[in-house]
Amino acid sequence: MTDVEIISLVNDSLIEEFELDESAMVSEAEIFADLGLDSLDIVDMVVVLEGLLEIKIRDDEGLREIRTLGDIHRFVITKKRETETAAD
Amino acid sequence: MKYDYLVIGAGVSGISSALLLARFGFRVALLEQASGPAPLIDGFVRNGVYFEAGFHYAGGLESGGVLDRSLSLLGVAEDLHRVAFDELAYDTIIQPESGLNFSFPQGYDALSLALQKRFPEQRNPITKYLGRVQEVTQNLPYYHPQAAFSPLSLAALHEQSLEQVFAELAISGELRTLLQVHCLLYGTKPSEVPFAIHAGVVDGYYRSASTFKGGGRALVKALVAACERSGVDLFCRHQVSEVELTAAGAFAGLACANGERLQAVNCVSTIHPKAMLALVPDSVFRPVYRRRLNALAETASAEIVFLRCERQRGSALGGEASDSYDFAGRNFFFLPSPGTDLFAPDLPLCERLLYLNFASSGGFTGAHECGITAILPAASEVAAGEAQSRFAYAEGKVQIGEQVRERISGLLPELGAGLKVECVATKKTLQRINLSPTGSLYGVKHMVGQFNPAAKTRLENFFLAGQATTAPGLLGAITSALMAVGEIVGHDKVEALRREVVCDG
Incomplete structure (x- = not known):
């Protein structure tokens, strides 16, 4: 899966699962202020991303650093690549 | 208002x-x-x-x-008065085919000694396991609310299953069977339940078992x-x-x-x-x-049979308790044959895990008869849509009750001829009472x-x-x-x- 494919998959899934506005899905969008997510949504976001990309991020310190949609993309791409490397 | x-x-x-x-x-x-x-x-x-x-x-x-x-x-x-379960044998685990017969005594020290006596070659794993149960329970954030935690930190705590701990500590065979039998108390298999959740349950029982x-x-x-x-x-x-x-x-x-x-x-x-x-x-x-x-995911469902029996003194069945005693304040777990999944829900009633509870007699001493609860775990699932007449449903319950009564009479002949079925609860009963779509006993799993x-x-x-x-x-x-x-x-x-x-x- 290419980075672009991952980003598209993540965006589509977040739009559907969290009822987000497609036009708001830009990488600099802040997940709380711009996308309207709140701290309660983080658990569900973790569940969705883990299932979607077959990665494990629930106990990852990096989660706390996420501020924007772009942060999510970078975070899961890194995780996906780590998982792929570990599987090789 | x-x-x-x-x-x-x-x-x-x-x-x-x-x-x-x-x-x-x-x-x-x-x-x-x-x-x-x-x-x-x-x-x-x-x-x-x-x-x-x-x-x-x-x-x-x-x-x-x-x-x-x-x-x-x-x-x-x-307002409540504690009535202790049997000091030496609150839970007795019996596997008729293999001859396994072990009784849990109250208190960590007594339990540790009893297990070590029965499994001398697994002394080290026993000590480690009991130590791990206590240690994990001491640090459970939900029992010690001052500890800050979030759903995500709980997820980290709940990452290791009971089965993984057994594997890590090289706990196998009959010892493993005995230590996982209490999974029945919350309806989740050892491979699924987080060790921390299991520890939080059994730690209490290992310290003391009682009713009110x-x-x-x-x-x-x-x-x-x-x-x-x-x-x-x-x-x-x-x-x-x-x-x-x-x-x-x-x-x-x-x-x-x-x-x-x-x-x-x-x-x-x-x-x-x-x-x-x-x-x-x-x-x-x-x-x-x-x-x-x-x-x-939903916890296991069950067939539950309520029986009455005349109060009498039974002969010794379990481990260390060698004198004759009343069954009041005791539980029996009759296990399916060796090699069978302990919690296999699709076995016939005469082969499935059978839990017998004599608590109500402990709570109500003095009555001529006492109530016994028999629980046989069943698969938790949305019942198939086929319409069943009231008559057929009632008839099915009678058959379940009789099968279970016969089995208990064979396993504990001491209960005598006075053992009678009072009523039966099925998956349907649990669906109604527990508001669980699948008739689970304990609601959703951890x-x-x-x-x-x-x-x-x-x-x-x-x-x-x-x-x-x-x-x-x-x-x-x-x-x-x-x-x-x-x-x-x-x-x-x-x-x-x-x-x-x-x-x-």
């Missing part, structure tokens, strides 16, 4: 939530769909004999024990009396049909199936999470949250990899409690109330109350 809080469900978690909220000065009403409060904990009387429904025995009730402290916090500990004088019914009476003292209004036969919202989308009140409507500023729902979802307009929660809750819902929800002023949110059992239910009320008034205030009342800090 406008309340500060409406609590949906007057089970242990609902009553506990109401009592704690009242303690913090709120005006609270409790709504229960059944005709009486806590129908799972309350037993029932048939033909003059008391039967336990869902409360069989409890761990951690010793003075200063974790459950004893929780009941103190609710202000009911003084008067059984589960005494607990319910004490909780209801505490509600009256605290000014909590209890409305039974009030099945909530809808959560009503203000124009701005905030919580406004509850509509009941009987047409009544109650208003309040806030709400705590303690019913099955899937049943809760059905009450709330779809627009309130995100699709992803609804999907997560609807996907929560499972490695699964996120159970937290107390806080997206709907402002609408909170969740109940075993599903925190941990199983009586202790889990009370703790879930502490967690929910902690979210409401601040965890520091709940902790201050705990220190003030329980003085264990």
Whole structure:
């Protein structure tokens, strides 16, 4: 899966699962202020991303650093690549 | 009358939530769909004999024990009298084919010695395992609410399964069988249950096993009396049909199936999470949250047979207890044949794991007859749609009862010819009473990899409690109330109350 494919998959899934506005899905969008997510949504976001990309991020310190949609993309791409490397 | 809080469900978690909220000065009403409060904990009387429904025995009730402290916090500990289960043999595990016959004695030291005597070659793993159970329990954030935690930190704690711990400590064979038998008490397999959840349950029993004088019914009476003292209004036969919202989308009140409507500023729902979802307009929660809750795995279901028998003294069956004694205050676990999955739900009734509980006689000494509960775990699933006539259903129940009675008579001939079936509960009964779509015994599971819902929800002023949110059992239910009320008034205030009342800090 290419980075672009991952980003598209993540965006589509977040739009559907969290009822987000497609036009708001830009990488600099802040997940709380711009996308309207709140701290309660983080658990569900973790569940969705883990299932979607077959990665494990629930106990990852990096989660706390996420501020924007772009942060999510970078975070899961890194995780996906780590998982792929570990599987090789 | 406008309340500060409406609590949906007057089970242990609902009553506990109401009592704690009242303690913090709120005006609270409790709504229960059944005709009486806590129908799972309350037993029932048939033909003059008391039967336990869902409360069989409890761990951690010793003075200063974790459950004893929780009941103190609710202000009911003084109204209850503990009746200890058999000191040397509260749980007896028997596998007729292999000859396995082991009785759990009360207390960590006694248990450790008994296990080491039986399995001298596994002395080291036994010590390590019991040490690990105590250590993990001591650090459970939900039993020690001062520890800060989030759903994500809980997920890390719940990452290792019981089975993985067995593998890590090289616990195998009959020892493993004995140590995993208590999974039955919360209906989740060793491969699925987080070790921390299992430890939180068995730690209590390893310390002490007991019931209350008067059984589960005494607990319910004490909780209801505490509600009256605290000014909590209890409305039974009030099945909530809808959560009503203000124009701005905030919580406004509850509509009941009987047409009544109650208003309040806030709400705590303690019913099955899937049943809760059905009450709330779809627009309130995100699709992803609804999907997560609807996907929560259910604990095992069961066939439950209630039997009566004449009180008499039985011959010794278990381990160290060599004198003759009454079965009062004992449990028997009859295991399926070796090599079979302990919790295989699809075995015929004569081969499946059979749990026998003699608690009600312990609670009601002096009666001529005593009530026995037999539980045989079954698969938890949405019942197939085929229509069954009332007659066929009743006939099926009679057959289940007779098969189980015959099996028990063969296994414990001491019970004599006076053993009779009083009534039978099936998956359908559990579906109705537990509000569980699959007729599960204990509601949703706590499972490695699964996120159970937290107390806080997206709907402002609408909170969740109940075993599903925190941990199983009586202790889990009370703790879930502490967690929910902690979210409401601040965890520091709940902790201050705990220190003030329980003085264990």
